[in-house]
Amino acid sequence: MARSKKRKAEEGDVIRIGDKVISLEGYLTKKPKTQSTIGSPTANSAKGDLRKPHQSSTSQHLSPERVLTTFKPCLPPSGDPQYFAVRQALPLWTRQDDIRRILRRKDVLILVGETGSGKSTQVPQFLYQEQWCRKKKVKVELDGTTQEVSVGGVIAVTQPRRVAATTLAHRVSREVGTPLSSHSFNGLVGYSVRFDHRVPRGTKIKYLTEGMLLQEMLRDPHLRQYSAIIVDEIHERSVDVDLLAGFLKQIICGDKAGRGGVPLKVVIMSATANVESIKRFFSPEDGATEGNGSVEYLRIEGRQFPVEIIHTPKPVPDIEEALLETIIKIHTEEALSDKYGRKDILAFLPGQEQIESAKDRIEEWASGLDPNLPKIKVFPLFGQLPIEAQHQAFQPLPSGFTRKIVLATNIAETSVTVPGVRYVIDCGKAKIKEYRPRLGMESLLPKGISKSSAIQRAGRAGREGPGKCFRLYTKETYESLPESDLPEILRTDILNAVLTMLARGVNDILAFPLMDPPEAESVEKALLHLNVLGAIDDNGIITQMGRKMVMFPVTPPYARVLLAAAEPEYDCLLEVIDIIACVTAGEDIYLQLRSEDEESEAMQLRKELYRREGDLITYLTTMQRYTSENADRTKWCKDRKINVRNMKQALNIRKQLRGLCVKEGMMEDPPKDPQPFTPVSPEQAEKILKAFLKGFALKTAILAPDYSYVTSHGKHVVAIHPSSVLHGQKKEAIMYLDYVYTQKNYAKKVSVVQSSWIAEALGA
DNA sequence: GAGCACTGC
Numbered sequence A: 001m002a003r004s005k006k007r008k009a010e011e012g013d014v015i016r017i018g019d020k021v022i023s024l025e026g027y028l029t030k031k032p033k034t035q036s037t038i039g040s041p042t043a044n045s046a047k048g049d050l051r052k053p054h055q056s057s058t059s060q061h062l063s064p065e066r067v068l069t070t071f072k073p074c075l076p077p078s079g080d081p082q083y084f085a086v087r088q089a090l091p092l093w094t095r096q097d098d099i100r101r102i103l104r105r106k107d108v109l110i111l112v113g114e115t116g117s118g119k120s121t122q123v124p125q126f127l128y129q130e131q132w133c134r135k136k137k138v139k140v141e142l143d144g145t146t147q148e149v150s151v152g153g154v155i156a157v158t159q160p161r162r163v164a165a166t167t168l169a170h171r172v173s174r175e176v177g178t179p180l181s182s183h184s185f186n187g188l189v190g191y192s193v194r195f196d197h198r199v200p201r202g203t204k205i206k207y208l209t210e211g212m213l214l215q216e217m218l219r220d221p222h223l224r225q226y227s228a229i230i231v232d233e234i235h236e237r238s239v240d241v242d243l244l245a246g247f248l249k250q251i252i253c254g255d256k257a258g259r260g261g262v263p264l265k266v267v268i269m270s271a272t273a274n275v276e277s278i279k280r281f282f283s284p285e286d287g288a289t290e291g292n293g294s295v296e297y298l299r300i301e302g303r304q305f306p307v308e309i310i311h312t313p314k315p316v317p318d319i320e321e322a323l324l325e326t327i328i329k330i331h332t333e334e335a336l337s338d339k340y341g342r343k344d345i346l347a348f349l350p351g352q353e354q355i356e357s358a359k360d361r362i363e364e365w366a367s368g369l370d371p372n373l374p375k376i377k378v379f380p381l382f383g384q385l386p387i388e389a390q391h392q393a394f395q396p397l398p399s400g401f402t403r404k405i406v407l408a409t410n411i412a413e414t415s416v417t418v419p420g421v422r423y424v425i426d427c428g429k430a431k432i433k434e435y436r437p438r439l440g441m442e443s444l445l446p447k448g449i450s451k452s453s454a455i456q457r458a459g460r461a462g463r464e465g466p467g468k469c470f471r472l473y474t475k476e477t478y479e480s481l482p483e484s485d486l487p488e489i490l491r492t493d494i495l496n497a498v499l500t501m502l503a504r505g506v507n508d509i510l511a512f513p514l515m516d517p518p519e520a521e522s523v524e525k526a527l528l529h530l531n532v533l534g535a536i537d538d539n540g541i542i543t544q545m546g547r548k549m550v551m552f553p554v555t556p557p558y559a560r561v562l563l564a565a566a567e568p569e570y571d572c573l574l575e576v577i578d579i580i581a582c583v584t585a586g587e588d589i590y591l592q593l594r595s596e597d598e599e600s601e602a603m604q605l606r607k608e609l610y611r612r613e614g615d616l617i618t619y620l621t622t623m624q625r626y627t628s629e630n631a632d633r634t635k636w637c638k639d640r641k642i643n644v645r646n647m648k649q650a651l652n653i654r655k656q657l658r659g660l661c662v663k664e665g666m667m668e669d670p671p672k673d674p675q676p677f678t679p680v681s682p683e684q685a686e687k688i689l690k691a692f693l694k695g696f697a698l699k700t701a702i703l704a705p706d707y708s709y710v711t712s713h714g715k716h717v718v719a720i721h722p723s724s725v726l727h728g729q730k731k732e733a734i735m736y737l738d739y740v741y742t743q744k745n746y747a748k749k750v751s752v753v754q755s756s757w758i759a760e761a762l763g764a
Numbered sequence B: 001g002a003g004c005a006c007t008g009c
Helices: A002-012 A043-051 A081-088 A093-105 A119-127 A162-176 A210-219 A239-253 A276-282 A319-333 A352-367 A387-394 A451-459 A475-480 A495-503 A520-532 A544-549 A556-566 A573-583 A596-607 A615-628 A633-639 A644-663 A682-696 A755-763
Strands: A014-017 A020-023 A106-113 A136-142 A145-151 A154-159 A189-193 A196-198 A205-209 A226-231 A265-270 A291-300 A307-311 A344-348 A375-381 A402-408 A421-426 A429-436 A441-448 A467-471 A700-703 A709-711 A717-720 A733-741 A745-753
Touching: A081 A162, A093 A106, A093 A119, A093 A291, A106 A119, A106 A276, A119 A154, A119 A162, A119 A226, A119 A265, A154 A162, A154 A210, A162 A189, A162 A196, A162 A205, A205 A210, A210 A239, A226 A239, A239 A265, A239 A276, A239 A495, A265 A276, A276 A291, A307 A451, A307 A475, A319 A344, A319 A352, A319 A421, A319 A467, A352 A375, A352 A402, A375 A387, A387 A402, A421 A451, A451 A467, A495 A520, A495 A544, A495 A556, A544 A556, A556 A573, A556 A644, A556 A682, A573 A615, A573 A644, A573 A682, A596 A633, A615 A633, A615 A644, A615 A682, A615 A745, A633 A644, A682 A733, A682 A745, A682 A755, A717 A733, A733 A755, A745 A755
Parallel strands: A106 A265, A106 A291, A154 A205, A154 A226, A189 A205, A226 A265, A307 A467, A344 A402, A344 A421, A375 A402, A421 A467, A441 A733, A717 A745
Antiparallel strands: A014 A020, A136 A145, A189 A196, A429 A441, A700 A709, A700 A733, A709 A717, A733 A745
16 A cells, blocks of 8 residues: 555656656755745734834844944945935935834835835935844854854845846945946945946945846855845836745744845845735735844835826727727827927837837827927837837937827836936836746747736826826726736746755755745756756766756756867867857847848848758858958948847857856856858768757657658647748758747748757757 | 747856
8 A cells, every 4th residue: 555655656756758768856846835824014004013123133033143343334325426416306305214223123015106206216315224234243154063154234226137246336325425447446336237246345235137046046045245135126026036036035933044034135126016916925824024034114105206097998990990990180289399398109019010010000190290280200119120219219309399109018117217207108018038937948929918017008198297008908998907017936947946946955946935936847847958968967966967957057958068169079069159159149130121121232242151951050150251351341231231249249258158157167268359250061960960969859840741841749730930041941850949829830040950969968 | 931028167
């Protein structure tokens, strides 16, 4: 009886791929369901707590070890007076004592602050002079011996985007009145993002991207240099912020021995009020209201102008038609400006195709416009647009008698702010990327947005004055929308997330605290894939190779390719770095050719970059030509319709990967640019593609007798995407880096391979 | 014959 039970359990704890059996013991132990029912504070109790006299110091949470405090003179509340008046006018200003008081007693503060509340700039300034924020010398157990280390002193503020981290740091450094410069100078404020670090000596407030803090955790799992972590914009729910929240919860709720008993304060900041699940996540299981992990909640009103919301009375059959009608209505009935300034229009559409089509329709209508009415100028705004074209959408128009209409994707919802907008038109849809673990495939399809996204979009009309938001859907449709978007971790391949956890010492992936844990099946698929890549062994333990793979700022398959390329058998590391730099630099370094003229001119020049081996060797040739270019590289890109920004990014990545590979002893110092261009030989190209197969053997397809490509993993029919140089061609077998369902199953970034190579890569 | 948006010592 007991025996058969045991066998059954064992069977459930292994997975098989081919003839390999992987034990999942330790991974798949289900998380005990001990959801706490108490301890999630309400707004009322929060108020009640605030009236209590605050209790002194945090020493009660400290471990018995002696805490040596290094007393530094408290920095005077200096700062630039010209900013002081502005800071005082922020809604947050009057609540600073509340915030300080809360964090003296509690470890976690969840702060909801609407747009314009000033939370991202002010909260760290309110806190950095607090007693608990001083650097302390403490004793910790390290490798069996007691050592003295310093803990705390710095507040980290995480941001989902690089631009936000750097611009906030600039702003706050001006407000406190210290320079934002490199390591060698003194200053209170710094930032750290990929390719750009400015952390002055004595930095107390450090803005960084979420990914950067995760990266720091590889070296410093207890976040010893920090007294507090402020997680900003958590409502965006990137994979990185979800992982970060998990690690923070572990630190808060676990024992603080690794920090010498010094607590870590955490401030979670969200722009949307929908934080119930976040509150529940951070609330201690024992319901404690003080000390270890206790949570407080505070809400700060924003400083927005009112926005009138107008829904359509009936569902609209044709979005584009409704959009045009709404624009006509606004343009003919509403003033061009008022005492607050310009009154321009921002419309949210799902994608480039709808934007371009709508632009044509609007311009056609505007050409027959009554000459007494203001003119119209339409600006498209989406990520793949060259940077100069994007900037045009932000510039004020030279003529005062023209209304600006910006047609944008979701880029205008979070990443950029278009000035002058007082009317928002929301079509209610956005393209969403989703991952199907069972098919190993992504989809990119237009879907209904969430309520919080709709609110966010409407808010864009009230930044500079009272505004209006026209929703091209009914009130009932709005009411039926989900409260918030599905977090990224539930709609993406968690391969990298799982390896990230393993490398940071998480052995039981399913027991790791996550606000929204992915399906066990997704985790299993990721573990299987990591095993195929050699990052974990058959017992699910991270391997030497897995540890090396996390060192690289690329996804595990790319990291595997880098490691393969360094082996003598392949010996093509420099080439592989060039290719990976190109494919991870952005959506695509090649801009799509539009008009006939562009086609012929750029096409002619691109021809010399194109290679019949496929897209990867074409990318390599592009990078080699680009770096051999001595003259004007920007012009070189423009002539070939190559995205200058992405190409520069690719060059940065190339430099970073080269540096890492040298540091890891995988290669000697590479020759300096520019090197004369020599085309890669067919033999070398073969080695490169074979190295790529070590990471992408499962992303291959074989030509079937009916001339369709059938994937070797899953047996789906897949077509070569039109952006590929191999589009329309029939080869024995192909390897691709991306597999996305849009109009149909598409393989992107495609290369010609031989079926024997695939077998070889899978077998070895 | 087609392309939501981010990120990574």
